[in-house]
Amino acid sequence: MLIPLLWSLSTSLKTYSEVFTNPFGLLPNQWSFQNFIEVFKVVPFHLYFLNTLKITVACTVGTLGTSAMAAYAFARLRFPGRDFLFWGYLATLMIPRQITLVPTFVLMKYLGLLDNHLSLILPGMFSAYGTFLLRQFFLTLPVELEEAAVIDGCGYLRRFFQIILPLSKPALATLGIFTIMAQWNDFLYPMIFINSDHNRTLTLGLAIFRGDADVQWNLLMAATTLASLPMVLAFLSAQRFFVEGIAMTGIKG
Numbered sequence: 378m379l380i381p382l383l384w385s386l387s388t389s390l391k392t393y394s395e396v397f398t399n400p401f402g403l404l405p406n407q408w409s410f411q412n413f414i415e416v417f418k419v420v421p422f423h424l425y426f427l428n429t430l431k432i433t434v435a436c437t438v439g440t441l442g443t444s445a446m447a448a449y450a451f452a453r454l455r456f457p458g459r460d461f462l463f464w465g466y467l468a469t470l471m472i473p474r475q476i477t478l479v480p481t482f483v484l485m486k487y488l489g490l491l492d493n494h495l496s497l498i499l500p501g502m503f504s505a506y507g508t509f510l511l512r513q514f515f516l517t518l519p520v521e522l523e524e525a526a527v528i529d530g531c532g533y534l535r536r537f538f539q540i541i542l543p544l545s546k547p548a549l550a551t552l553g554i555f556t557i558m559a560q561w562n563d564f565l566y567p568m569i570f571i572n573s574d575h576n577r578t579l580t581l582g583l584a585i586f587r588g589d590a591d592v593q594w595n596l597l598m599a600a601t602t603l604a605s606l607p608m609v610l611a612f613l614s615a616q617r618f619f620v621e622g623i624a625m626t627g628i629k630g
Contacts, residue, residue, distance in 0.1 A: 382605075383403055384401075384403065385598045385601055385602060385605075386598075386602055387402070387403045387404065387405060388594055388595060388598040389412055389413070389595060389598035389599035389601070389602045390405045390408050390409055390410065390412065390599075391405040391406075391407070391409060391412075391595050392405075392407055392409045392595065393593065393594075393595050395407060396594045396595050409595070412595050412596055412598075412599035413599050413602075413603065415596055415599070416596055416599050416600045416603065419585070419586070419593075419596060420582050420585050420586075420600075421574070421575075421582075422579075422582060422600065422603070424575060424577075425577050425578060425579045425581070425582035426579060426603075426604075428494065428576060428577065428578050428579075429560075429561060429578045429579045429580075430607075431494065432494055432497050432498055432501070432560060432578065433556075433557055433560040433561050435494075435498045435501075435502070436497070436498055436501035436502055436556060436560045437553055437556045437557055437560065439498070439501070439502030439503075440501065440502055440503070440504045440507050440552065440556045441507075441549055441552060441553060441556070442502075443502055443503050443504075443507075443508075444503075444504050444507030444508045444510075444511050444552060445511055445537075445541075445542065445545070445549070446537075447466075447508045447512075448507075448508050448509075448510075448511035448512035448514075448515055449511075449515060449537050449541060451463045451508065451512045452512045452515035452516050453515065453523070454533075463512070466505050466508065467505055467508075467509055469505045470505050470506060470509075474565065474566075475565070478565070478566075478569060481500055482569060482570070485570060490570075491570060491572070492570070492571055492572045492573055492576055493570075493576070494576060496566075496570040496571075497560075497563075497566055497567060497570060497571070497578075500566070501556075501560055501563075501566075504552075504556065506555075507552045507555075507556070510548060510551065510552055511545065511548055511549070511552065514545055514547075514548035515541060515545070518541065518544055518545075522540055522544075523536050523540060523541075526539075526540055550615045553615065554611065554612060554615055557608070557611055558608060561579070561607070561608055562580065562608075563578070563580065564580040564581070564584075567580060567581050568580075568581060579604045580604075582600070583597065583600055583601060583604065586600060
């Protein structure tokens with residue numbers, strides 16, 4: 378698993394000619410840190426980074442908010458058709474994203490949101506998987522805590538924000554990591570909805586280094602390494618919550 382990452386990092390430090398003369402060597406003969414500087418000269422990498430960061434943060438916050446509220450309703454509230462609605466929502470996981478791509482495109486065109494980051498943010502703020510994950514976690518929390526809060530006069534919102542959410546940090550961190558990785562690495566939706574250069578994301582920016590007749594492998598790997606660093610840092614910072622959330626929700630890898 379580490380070999381592809383090491384090869385990518387090694388290639389990012391090689392000169393263009395050495396990529397072909399020493400393709401499998403993990404240690405470059407001549408270290409070329411200039412590749413990382415050249416990336417910012419070839420494309421506005423910082424702009425792509427900020428665009429991706431904005432979309433990822435908005436989608437993650439939106440997903441955590443909508444999924445947590447829906448999961449709490451499905452786990453604690455009693456209303457007619459609750460289970461039918463939940464399983465119907467969960468059934469949407471069986472529908473590939475590619476099938477809903479055309480209807481989503483038509484909707485965004487009707488709303489005038491094509492070539493706009495909102496066309497990526499709005500669909501990314503809702504997750505059936507996130508609702509399922511948090512619902513399963515909420516069901517493991519003791520009901521007695523909420524019953525005691527009810528005696529003290531707490532309503533649904535206060536119980537949700539002051540009891541449920543603070544106890545759900547592991548599950549929220551798990552869903553947050555999944556959402557961040559999915560949005561940060563998304564290529565299909567940005568390719569369809571984004572046209573202008575100033576709105577591009579990192580994944581679209583990486584494709585620029587693949588020309589019709591040539592691929593600048595050293596620059597492509599340097600850009601890929603830079604694009605991967607935030608994901609590595611995000612995972613390491615939330616690793617404790619991530620592992621705990623996976624264990625407590627009963628999901629096996």
